Amino acid sequence: MKALLRRDLALALRAGGGFGLGLAFFLIVTVLVPFGVGPQSELLSRIAPGILWLGALLACLLSLDRMLALDWEDGTLDLLATSPLPLEAALSIKALAHWITTGLPLVLAAPVLGVLLNLPAPGFLWLVVSLALGTPALSVIGAFGAALTVGVKRGGLLMSLLVLPLYVPTLIFGAEVARRGAVGMDVQTPALMLAGITLGVIAVMPFASAAALRVNLR
Amino acid sequence: MSVADQKPQPKRPSSFWSYANPVKFLAFSERILPTLWILAAVCLAVGLIWGFFFTPDDFRQGSTVKIIYLHVPAALMAINAWFMMLVTSLVWIIRRHHVSALAAKAAAPVGVVMTLIALVTGAIWGQPMWGTWWAWDPRLTSFLILFLFYLGYIALWEAIEDPDTAADLTSVLCLVGSVFAVLSRYAVNFWNQGLHQGASLSLDKEENVADVFYFPLLVAIAGFVLLFVALVLYRTGTEIRIRRARALLAREKRS
Numbered sequence: 001m002k003a004l005l006r007r008d009l010a011l012a013l014r015a016g017g018g019f020g021l022g023l024a025f026f027l028i029v030t031v032l033v034p035f036g037v038g039p040q041s042e043l044l045s046r047i048a049p050g051i052l053w054l055g056a057l058l059a060c061l062l063s064l065d066r067m068l069a070l071d072w073e074d075g076t077l078d079l080l081a082t083s084p085l086p087l088e089a090a091l092s093i094k095a096l097a098h099w100i101t102t103g104l105p106l107v108l109a110a111p112v113l114g115v116l117l118n119l120p121a122p123g124f125l126w127l128v129v130s131l132a133l134g135t136p137a138l139s140v141i142g143a144f145g146a147a148l149t150v151g152v153k154r155g156g157l158l159m160s161l162l163v164l165p166l167y168v169p170t171l172i173f174g175a176e177v178a179r180r181g182a183v184g185m186d187v188q189t190p191a192l193m194l195a196g197i198t199l200g201v202i203a204v205m206p207f208a209s210a211a212a213l214r215v216n217l218r
Numbered sequence: 219m220s221v222a223d224q225k226p227q228p229k230r231p232s233s234f235w236s237y238a239n240p241v242k243f244l245a246f247s248e249r250i251l252p253t254l255w256i257l258a259a260v261c262l263a264v265g266l267i268w269g270f271f272f273t274p275d276d277f278r279q280g281s282t283v284k285i286i287y288l289h290v291p292a293a294l295m296a297i298n299a300w301f302m303m304l305v306t307s308l309v310w311i312i313r314r315h316h317v318s319a320l321a322a323k324a325a326a327p328v329g330v331v332m333t334l335i336a337l338v339t340g341a342i343w344g345q346p347m348w349g350t351w352w353a354w355d356p357r358l359t360s361f362l363i364l365f366l367f368y369l370g371y372i373a374l375w376e377a378i379e380d381p382d383t384a385a386d387l388t389s390v391l392c393l394v395g396s397v398f399a400v401l402s403r404y405a406v407n408f409w410n411q412g413l414h415q416g417a418s419l420s421l422d423k424e425e426n427v428a429d430v431f432y433f434p435l436l437v438a439i440a441g442f443v444l445l446f447v448a449l450v451l452y453r454t455g456t457e458i459r460i461r462r463a464r465a466l467l468a469r470e471k472r473s
Contacts (some may be wrong), residue, residue: 148390149374151383159364161369162373165363165367168398168405168406169401172405172406176408205394206470208393215387
């Protein structure tokens with residue numbers, strides 16, 4: 001398992017394009033928003049938590065098809081399927097590697113971009129906390145989407161259509177935590193719900209992803 | 219094959235699962251379909267005409283209230299169609315009956331149309347009542363999400379060429395989607411308070427809509443249910459025939 005994690009991380013780092021691309025996308029989305037809605041700082045600070053969450057979600061989505069597509073093409077997935085490691089574990093590791101290379105940088109970059117959007121001072125902590133709690137769920141759900149569409153030619157658009165509705169609960173609770181944190185309200189309820197969704201998804205989704213991937217590898 | 223298999227089977231009391239045989243399914247559905255069509259048409263005609271022309275106007279809502287005879291049954295069927303797809307997907311995953319997977323495939327477009335009818339009639343109703351076509355109300359929003367789930371499901375069926383793979387993957391998607399649809403429903407509830415009134419019908423409630431509206435509504439709902447069942451049986455039959463035609467073509471090509 002560790003070897004697989006190391007391999008995925010090394011590939012993501014050295015292959016280029018994958019690692020920084022999500023971050024750059026996140027930056028560009030954040031920069032484009034003020035052009036779209038106008039530069040008034042009070043408006044920006046009100047919508048900042050939602051925009052940052054949405055940007056992180058889209059950046060995550062963008063890199064999902066790389067999670068399995070390359071391994072599918074060169075046959076690594078077939079080897080993984082026949083290896084003693086259960087496919088569920090392999091997919092969890094792949095989701096973890098995806099989170100480390102995409103989710104974690106997004107979490108770390110979010111406060112910097114929060115400055116650009118004039119995020120109120122108490123919001124920074126909760127923005128980072130909510131992203132840290134929520135982005136693992138995005139990676140794990142994304143692994144399911146990638147497993148479903150790995151056999152489809154040019155499945156990227158189809159995957160967005162399948163994955164985005166599944167992101168709804170995470171987005172709602174995550175953005176709610178960030179929003180409440182920014183205006184200084186109590187964040188406990190949505191934060192607990194968000195953590196619950198993430199944990200539940202981590203526990204259950206790999207089984208669904210592995211089932212889908214087995215069908216595709218048949 | 220052993221000799222025991224070739225003996226004429228003793229007449230069993232026919233089980234529900236015997237309709238998993240496409241031939242039996244087709245024979246049965248062809249036998250009952252004409253009745254179903256007629257019953258659905260009669261119920262719809264009676265329910266809608268009764269509802270539209272022979273019920274009084276509501277004292278606050280005027281005659282816009284009559285859109286209830288389309289809106290409520292369509293919304294009900296939109297959810298139940300997904301539920302039916304969930305059950306048939308489970309049957310496919312567990313028992314591998316092709317008819318079941320095809321029934322799920324056949325139900326999805328019907329469900330999507332029902333969802334659209336519910337959304338559109340709701341918008342037409344909402345415009346005079348709430349003064350807006352659309353509001354980010356929990357019920358409306360979760361219906362929109364349900365609509366997206368239907369779209370994804372249908373798109374996945376279309377995208378995959380091998381029918382068995384497609385059936386497997388869409389079944390998994392249907393199971394996962396059901397869980398997330400319920401999750402989204404509660405998340406959306408938490409996210410925004412509603413404009414939509416509570417359930418119009420329920421068995422355990424003291425106050426439902428008044429009787430004059432209630433009975434034609436029940437007839438209209440019966441009509442929608444019958445129409446849905448008829449459409450799904452008909453479409454499933456079509457899917458089975460398409461598959462047979464494909465098998466014949468493939469055989470011809472080989473010989």
